[in-house]
Amino acid sequence: MSRDDDAKGFEQFERFLEEWSRRDFLKRTGGAAAYLTFLAGGLEFLEACAGGGGTTSGTAKKGGHVVEGNFSDIRTLNSMLSSDTASNQVIGLMFDGLLNYKKDGSLIPQLASDLPKTSSDGLTYTFKLRSGIKWSDGQPLTSDDVKFTYALAQDPAYKEVSSPRRGDLSKYIKSIDTPDAQTVVFTMTQVFAPFLSAHGRYGILPKHVLGTLDAKAINTADFNTAPSVCNGAFKFVKWDKGAQVTMARNDSYWQGAPYLDQWIYKVLPDSVAVTNQLKTGEIDIGPIDPGQYDALNGVNTITRSEFPVPIFTFYAYQLDPNKPAGPLFQDKTVRQALLYALNRQQVVTAVFFGHASVANSVEPPTSWAYKDKPQVIYDFNKSKAESMLDAAGWAKGSDGIRAKGGMKLKFNMITNAGNKQRESMLEVMQQSWKDIGVDATPSLIQFPQLVSQIVSIRTFDMFLVGFNFAEDPDQSQLWHSRNTAAGGFNGFDFKNDQVDQVLDQAVGTLDRSKRKDLYGQFQDLMSDLVPAPILLFNHGIWGVSNRVQGTDFGPFNQFEPRPWNHNVWVTDGK
Amino acid sequence: MLAKYVARRILASIVVVLGVTLITLILMDRTRGAYVPGIDFNPSLRPEDVARLRADLGLDRPFYVWYLSWIWGVLHGDFGHSMIDGSTVTSHILDRLPNTLELTVTAILIGMVFAIPVGVIGALRRGSKTDHALTVVSVAGFAVPQFWMGLMLILIFSVTLEQHGLPWLPSSGAFSPFNGGDILDRLQHLILPATVLSFFYVSTWSRFIRSSMLEVLSQDYIRTARAKGMSERRVVYLHGLRNALIPLITLVGLELPGLVSGGLVVEVVFGWPGIGKLAFERAIQYDYSTVMGVTFFAALLVIAGNLIADVLYGVLDPRIRFG
Numbered sequence: 059m060s061r062d063d064d065a066k067g068f069e070q071f072e073r074f075l076e077e078w079s080r081r082d083f084l085k086r087t088g089g090a091a092a093y094l095t096f097l098a099g100g101l102e103f104l105e106a107c108a109g110g111g112g113t114t115s116g117t118a119k120k121g122g123h124v125v126e127g128n129f130s131d132i133r134t135l136n137s138m139l140s141s142d143t144a145s146n147q148v149i150g151l152m153f154d155g156l157l158n159y160k161k162d163g164s165l166i167p168q169l170a171s172d173l174p175k176t177s178s179d180g181l182t183y184t185f186k187l188r189s190g191i192k193w194s195d196g197q198p199l200t201s202d203d204v205k206f207t208y209a210l211a212q213d214p215a216y217k218e219v220s221s222p223r224r225g226d227l228s229k230y231i232k233s234i235d236t237p238d239a240q241t242v243v244f245t246m247t248q249v250f251a252p253f254l255s256a257h258g259r260y261g262i263l264p265k266h267v268l269g270t271l272d273a274k275a276i277n278t279a280d281f282n283t284a285p286s287v288c289n290g291a292f293k294f295v296k297w298d299k300g301a302q303v304t305m306a307r308n309d310s311y312w313q314g315a316p317y318l319d320q321w322i323y324k325v326l327p328d329s330v331a332v333t334n335q336l337k338t339g340e341i342d343i344g345p346i347d348p349g350q351y352d353a354l355n356g357v358n359t360i361t362r363s364e365f366p367v368p369i370f371t372f373y374a375y376q377l378d379p380n381k382p383a384g385p386l387f388q389d390k391t392v393r394q395a396l397l398y399a400l401n402r403q404q405v406v407t408a409v410f411f412g413h414a415s416v417a418n419s420v421e422p423p424t425s426w427a428y429k430d431k432p433q434v435i436y437d438f439n440k441s442k443a444e445s446m447l448d449a450a451g452w453a454k455g456s457d458g459i460r461a462k463g464g465m466k467l468k469f470n471m472i473t474n475a476g477n478k479q480r481e482s483m484l485e486v487m488q489q490s491w492k493d494i495g496v497d498a499t500p501s502l503i504q505f506p507q508l509v510s511q512i513v514s515i516r517t518f519d520m521f522l523v524g525f526n527f528a529e530d531p532d533q534s535q536l537w538h539s540r541n542t543a544a545g546g547f548n549g550f551d552f553k554n555d556q557v558d559q560v561l562d563q564a565v566g567t568l569d570r571s572k573r574k575d576l577y578g579q580f581q582d583l584m585s586d587l588v589p590a591p592i593l594l595f596n597h598g599i600w601g602v603s604n605r606v607q608g609t610d611f612g613p614f615n616q617f618e619p620r621p622w623n624h625n626v627w628v629t630d631g632k
Numbered sequence: 633m634l635a636k637y638v639a640r641r642i643l644a645s646i647v648v649v650l651g652v653t654l655i656t657l658i659l660m661d662r663t664r665g666a667y668v669p670g671i672d673f674n675p676s677l678r679p680e681d682v683a684r685l686r687a688d689l690g691l692d693r694p695f696y697v698w699y700l701s702w703i704w705g706v707l708h709g710d711f712g713h714s715m716i717d718g719s720t721v722t723s724h725i726l727d728r729l730p731n732t733l734e735l736t737v738t739a740i741l742i743g744m745v746f747a748i749p750v751g752v753i754g755a756l757r758r759g760s761k762t763d764h765a766l767t768v769v770s771v772a773g774f775a776v777p778q779f780w781m782g783l784m785l786i787l788i789f790s791v792t793l794e795q796h797g798l799p800w801l802p803s804s805g806a807f808s809p810f811n812g813g814d815i816l817d818r819l820q821h822l823i824l825p826a827t828v829l830s831f832f833y834v835s836t837w838s839r840f841i842r843s844s845m846l847e848v849l850s851q852d853y854i855r856t857a858r859a860k861g862m863s864e865r866r867v868v869y870l871h872g873l874r875n876a877l878i879p880l881i882t883l884v885g886l887e888l889p890g891l892v893s894g895g896l897v898v899e900v901v902f903g904w905p906g907i908g909k910l911a912f913e914r915a916i917q918y919d920y921s922t923v924m925g926v927t928f929f930a931a932l933l934v935i936a937g938n939l940i941a942d943v944l945y946g947v948l949d950p951r952i953r954f955g
Binding site for chain 2: 123125131132133134139141142143218220222223224225226256277278282283298299300301302304320322324325326327331334335337338339340341504505506507509510513514515523525526528535536541543544545546547
């Protein structure tokens with residue numbers, strides 16, 4: 059990253075011009091003031107040319123701030139109440155958990171000094187805390203704080219705390235013990251492999267602040283909107299609701315004080331505003347919508363990084379034979395043929411502007427269990443789709459629509475109105491299937507109605523929606539037959555004993571090679587059965603101003619606690 | 633007489649407030665489906681967690697039960713906690729009120745400052761080129777959607793100017809994220825949204841003033857004033873304008889709720905952290921308690937605005953009696 063002095067001087071001059079135009083626009087429109095400023099800047103410029111510059115841009119500097127933009131406001135700063143990505147992201151700047159993810163999703167110790175020791179039966183996890191960790195008010199952070207944090211979503215005494223984590227934690231954790239101030243022992247009710255990656259990262263909360271409140275009061279505690287103490291890289295300063303959260307350097311952070319004085323999380327109207335403000339420098343960091351990617355071409359103040367993420371779009375066939383469209387999709391040949399008829403690469407190009415990847419498997423390419431060539435791969439093949447349907451007895455009628463036994467291959471597809479990508483995908487599906495004699499009609503409904511269709515009413519013929527997979531390859535929530543129950547996400551009524559068995563076995567062992575093998579079988583099965591085909595996996599795209607160094611975005615370091623926040627610094631020290 | 637009139641109006645307004653809030657609640661409740669406010673549609677959540685959080689929010693009960701307990705709270709001065717973030721609804725509204733007032737009061741003042749001369753000029757030079765030009769601009773003010781105008785201004789005055797290295801205006805928010813918040817900084821942020829919002833007011837009000845002025849200028853007392861040999865200036869401004877402005881009181885009075893919610897579109901486009909944006913965001917997220925709080929507040933202002941306008945009418949126009 060070293061540049062010669064001329065280039066550096068020039069860069070500084072450019073930055074001065076930029077600054078001059080950016081800051082105090084009104085103040086400096088007066089000619090005299092502008093002239094004076096120019097002189098001052100000119101001196102700076104000359105100084106830079108003379109080679110008097112101090113540090114090279116490769117060495118981290120202290121001071122300055124970054125503004126990170128996103129289009130949702132946070133909801134809460136209490137890690138045990140939060141369920142949205144914006145809140146989790148900001149919580150991650152102020153609260154560390156026992157563990158964290160590297161950007162590839164592998165676990166690293168954070169407040170714990172190492173990954174926990176697991177007993178041979180897989181039923182206890184023993185965490186040792188790092189020594190000397192302090193809250194920002196100087197109190198020591200101990201195993202009591204850890205126990206308190208998890209108890210909020212596990213201990214029956216706290217059952218009135220509105221935590222979205224209670225289901226899992228109260229089911230799998232039998233007890234939490236603290237033999238000494240540095241040791242926490244989680245005893246499980248059963249072996250549950252995803253436990254650490256799913257539940258090991260919650261920001262630890264201060265018992266000495268919240269411990270005096272009763273369960274109900276915790277839901278509405280002032281702490282949730284203005285935490286008085288933190289243990290992360292930054293301390294809370296202010297939340298201007300609807301506008302921004304301001305955070306300041308925590309000098310007592312266990313990894314040492316971060317370089318930046320301030321980290322500001324700014325709420326923007328939409329993804330277009332994120333792109334605009336990256337351009338104008340109003341924000342330094344922001345997620346870029348695929349449709350906005352090209353708008354930043356040629357903007358040399360911003361560096362973009364792009365990587366695959368476990369966010370996906372899928373459509374589901376109605377598999378309940380008692381629903382109107384159920385009988386259409388009972389034969390897997392129909393399900394497979396419809397998928398063969400889709401040119402998904404074209405969808406990636408046309409709808410995501412190339413910033414997504416066609417899915418070959420139900421597991422995302424970012425997963426350690428990913429099998430890139432499962433049993434069946436669905437490359438676009440229209441004639442194959444047609445011959446499969448012909449062979450299965452679905453013959454074209456006089457109206458060009460296929461039918462079998464008096465039943466027409468005709469159905470409705472729903473998704474939520476307002477999501478342009480999903481709306482376009484339904485149009486592509488309608489056209490592609492029309493080409494092979496299938497009559498599919500898109501229909502758009504409001505998001506709450508789509509949710510109701512998927513989890514409760516379930517009268518749909520087919521729905522299209524997007525989800526986000528966790529780091530652990532367990533996908534029981536979507537495919538296990540027990541989640542066909544009301545409220546579950548297997549709303550398309552997929553029931554397969556073999557799949558249930560493999561999923562259960564795979565969460566019941568901590569042996570990773572065994573799990574990998576099981577998830578291999580699972581992916582083969584799913585590629586053959588295609589109850590709800592995953593069309594594509596999204597890409598995450600982040601724009602970062604060139605003045606900001608030390609960020610390292612990746613599939614699991616986007617909207618969640620990032621282990622590198624304290625390493626971020628700015629070249630201009632502003 | 634006046635006191636009795638006001639008392640009757642206030643009693644009638646209770647019915648209005650109840651009706652407005654009840655309809656708001658029914659609309660939200662009927663369209664919410666299985667959606668739970670504050671919970672993302674996330675397969676890592678268990679159905680039992682979702683069901684429990686729903687019950688915690690009181691959403692497992694019929695809407696009228698929820699409504700009654702809400703009314704009970706309001707009678708005790710408690711607007712409840714947001715379903716999304718647990719903060720009190722009152723704190724949400726109070727946090728954002730100053731921002732909204734900053735925007736709307738500025739826009740209304742700019743609106744009046746420009747609308748009155750534009751309307752008067754249009755009336756005095758009726759049918760002239762100036763009048764036609766002003767009419768075109770006013771109609772444009774009605775016709776151009778605020779969101780479109782906002783986006784265009786952002787494109788021109790933020791993005792394009794910045795690209796050409798010229799002084800530019802910030803495109804969103806009410807203040808700079810870092811070291812912002814002084815008057816100069818807030819003014820810079822205010823220029824674009826206030827322009828969009830006041831453009832609408834100028835267009836609407838100037839048309840009303842123009843027609844009201846034309847009507848007044850054709851009255852007998854104006855002819856009398858002229859016949860007495862009064863200067864045209866005195867005729868127009870003392871006798872004409874004062875009477876022509878009476879309808880404007882209704883219009884501005886009706887804008888009182890607009891002080892709080894009128895900037896909704898503008899606030900959303902410019903990411904202005906005000907009450908309109910709050911209402912919009914929370915309506916989408918089905919945050920019952922916050923939406924109900926804002927609705928209640930806005931309904932009160934509509935009623936108060938109407939009442940104030942009516943009372944002022946009586947003060948300014950002796951022909952009007954309250955009964």
